[in-house]
Amino acid sequence: MRDLKDDLPGLSDQILAWYDQHARSLPWRVSPADRLSGVSPDPYRVWLSEVMLQQTTVAAVKDYFHRFTKRWPSVQELAAAKDGDVMGEWAGLGYYARARNLLKCARVVTENHGGVFPVTHDGLLKLPGIGPYTAAAISSIAYDLPETVLDGNVERVMARLYDIHAPLPASKPELKSHAAALTPVLRPGDYAQAVMDLGATICTPKSPTCGLCPWRSPCEARAIGTAPLLPKKTPKKPKPTRRGVVYLARATNGDWLLERRPDKGLLGGMLGWPGSVWSDRPEPNPPFEAAWQDLGAEVRHTFTHFHLILQVVVAELPTQHSPAAGHHRIAPSDFRPSDLPTVMRKAFDMWQGQ
Numbered sequence: 001m002r003d004l005k006d007d008l009p010g011l012s013d014q015i016l017a018w019y020d021q022h023a024r025s026l027p028w029r030v031s032p033a034d035r036l037s038g039v040s041p042d043p044y045r046v047w048l049s050e051v052m053l054q055q056t057t058v059a060a061v062k063d064y065f066h067r068f069t070k071r072w073p074s075v076q077e078l079a080a081a082k083d084g085d086v087m088g089e090w091a092g093l094g095y096y097a098r099a100r101n102l103l104k105c106a107r108v109v110t111e112n113h114g115g116v117f118p119v120t121h122d123g124l125l126k127l128p129g130i131g132p133y134t135a136a137a138i139s140s141i142a143y144d145l146p147e148t149v150l151d152g153n154v155e156r157v158m159a160r161l162y163d164i165h166a167p168l169p170a171s172k173p174e175l176k177s178h179a180a181a182l183t184p185v186l187r188p189g190d191y192a193q194a195v196m197d198l199g200a201t202i203c204t205p206k207s208p209t210c211g212l213c214p215w216r217s218p219c220e221a222r223a224i225g226t227a228p229l230l231p232k233k234t235p236k237k238p239k240p241t242r243r244g245v246v247y248l249a250r251a252t253n254g255d256w257l258l259e260r261r262p263d264k265g266l267l268g269g270m271l272g273w274p275g276s277v278w279s280d281r282p283e284p285n286p287p288f289e290a291a292w293q294d295l296g297a298e299v300r301h302t303f304t305h306f307h308l309i310l311q312v313v314v315a316e317l318p319t320q321h322s323p324a325a326g327h328h329r330i331a332p333s334d335f336r337p338s339d340l341p342t343v344m345r346k347a348f349d350m351w352q353g354q
Helices: 004-022 032-036 043-053 058-071 075-079 083-090 097-112 121-125 132-143 152-161 172-182 188-201 220-224 342-353
Strands: 241-250 256-260 293-302 307-316 327-330
Touching: 004 032, 004 172, 004 188, 032 188, 043 058, 043 075, 043 097, 043 132, 058 083, 075 097, 083 097, 121 132, 132 188, 152 172, 152 188, 152 220, 172 188, 241 342, 293 342, 307 342
Parallel strands: 241 307
Antiparallel strands: 241 256, 256 327, 293 307
């Protein structure tokens, strides 16, 4: 088998030619043809899409991206938005720290950089919520700089192309080294998106379509027959299960009692139902004295590091009830279930169903 080091420019040319014909049409992307004609990507849209795509699929992100860019077409307009409005639009997308950092970053870019995202990888790393991957993606895609972009798709492609059996995450440095060697000086932004598209559409986790791959000939794992086994990953520890109680209270006039969760921690800054601490043995913590009734069903939800089971109890909110600190009476006209994070929306749906 030939040494891939002997033909790195040729490999880059092959995948760019493939990308020119098969690039995915995505709402935040400038197509290869448009880019060739002089259309430049909007760094704001690139940044917004990359933040949304962290731990989230393209299919799930598209509608959120359309809503955000319609409501806040520029980083300056996003920076001027109310925190609650942004958190509400983000509801259901998960990983809510991203939404908080989104606002912080938009405000720093607007106030300290005149509404223009820094060009360099190092400059981008200084912004809230931007790590090495996102900085590389923005530098590469928005500014066409030869930064190494390494997401899950690229890791999989590199592991198969070079038949690397060391498990992730320990193999990341080796995979990044190969990805860096392949990144061309010309069209690095298109190249980065080409490899991501290859992993998303052809070099998929299961049953890769090797016969359609532009790199099928040099791919070492395809030749040996190990492609479906790669990349290998270090087994994860089983997720623990936590429990909790949520309290749904509604007044006869339709008002709901909600709380704004603390900025730090899970669901930080989001509206939700008052509830107990999530733990192995949660202690009941009703927001006021009442004849609370158990709905007799459980809400189940999975976060990154644990499973959650919530008991849902309900009561009537006294008409003259004065909310405690952190709690809010929300009028029916202002209550949008879609503003609730997914786990809280599940509790609402359970109440509504019964």
